[in-house]
Amino acid sequence: MRKKYAYLLSGLCFSVLLTMVSCNTDDDAAKSVIPFTADIYNSVNGKKVAFHGLTNNAASWKWDFGDGTESSEQNPVHLYKDAGFYTAVLTVTDNSGATITKEVELALDITPYVLLTGGANDTDGRTWRISNGHSGDDYFANSDADLSPYDEAPNPLPGGIFGSGLGMAEVYEDEFTFYFDGSYGHDVKEDGAAFSGVLYQFATTGGAGIVNDGGVGFGLCTGLFEPESDATFTYVENDDLTTSSVYGAGGAITYEGVTTLDFSGNEFVGLKDFENKVILQDISSNSMRLVMFLSASPEAIGINTNAVILTFEAVE
Structure with a gap:
């Protein structure tokens, strides 16, 4: 009987020993297979x-x-x-x-300036173009103090209106590039023309520069434009923009506390007209909204009557 218990005890000890050895082996194996x-x-x-x-x-x-x-x-x-x-x-x-x-x-x-330009480390700058999809905030306005909607145009502007509605789809192709150091690039693509005001084209080229007059009913067209080399832009926050307007006392209106973009020489963004300075209403990482002024009355050439408020998209 004692022998039987001795065998049983020996077996139990051996089993425990095997278990301990097995655990140690498993631990060593686990340590050796930790991945990189x-x-x-x-x-x-x-x-x-x-x-x-x-x-x-x-x-x-x-x-x-x-x-x-x-x-x-x-x-x-x-x-x-x-x-x-x-x-x-x-x-x-x-x-x-x-x-x-x-x-x-x-x-x-x-900051908004970094959103506009891509920041100091982006040597390619940030490129923008007019959004074909538009947004609920895009509309054709009067150049009054409130930028009230122009009654004769749809509000908001439907997607693709400059193409499907006015036959000027090339308006959505032109690209505008802003660099952190203040330099500026402009690509008018193959047609060599820019979104423009009809009266501006007649006043500056006698109409010879007009390429596509599909938007003439709204005072708009595309006109020949050669982008300037070494162009620059100026970004100003909390600016008081005074610009001509048929709605203002003395023919001018001041928009107080706005963010503006201005350009060297004859350069512009979005829409080429007598006023090259625009209001930056809103900007995010992939879209911005600009107010661009337009002189559209033959009785007040060179004086703003309207504003075109459009969304621009970042070009990836």
């Missing part, structure tokens, strides 16, 4: 960013902050000089030489 991984965590305070390289089995770290500077720390803190959009890239290497690359998109201290 990498990811990024970041926190933002203004233009200061704390980066964390969340890695396993990494031997080295290389950060490219997207502004021309780098770091080899695992968890660097970086202060960007300028507001803007940046792509930070982390490249991690393990002991065998294998690498993993991860990146994160940053939008730092974004």
Whole structure:
């Protein structure tokens, strides 16, 4: 009987020993198969960013902050000089030489000016064009103090109206590029013409510059225009814009506290007419809305009678 219990006890001990060995083996195996991984965590305070390289089995770290500077720390803190959009890239290497690359998109201290231009790190600038889809805020206005809707035009403007309605689809093709340093680019595409006021074209070219008069009923057309080299623009917040108007005392109206865009020489954005300065009503990362003035009465050539309020889309 004692022998039987002795055998039983021995078997029990052996079983426990096997279990312990098995556990140790499993633990060692688990430790040996931890994969080589990498990811990024970041926190933002203004233009200061704390980066964390969340890695396993990494031997080295290389950060490219997207502004021309780098770091080899695992968890660097970086202060960007300028507001803007940046792509930070982390490249991690393990002991065998294998690498993993991860990146994160940053939008730092974004102002309307950065939204307009893309920021200091965007050497391509930000390009815009009139949106074919329009928006519920696009309409043809009177150039009065309230920019009241013009009764003879649909409000809001339906999508594609300059194409399907007026036969000037090329209006949606022209592109306008704003750079952070204040330089400005303009592409009128293959037709060499720009969205323009009919009276402006007659006053400046005798009508010879008109390419497409499909919008003549609203005082609009497309007219030949050669973009200027080395053009610049000026962005001003809280501006008091005084411009001509048939609705103003003394032939002028002042729009107080608005954001404006103005251009060097003969340049403009959106619509070419006697007044090149426009009001920037609203802007986001992919759209903006501008108020562009128009002289459309033969009895008041050169004096604003209307405004065209249109949404522009960012060109990706």
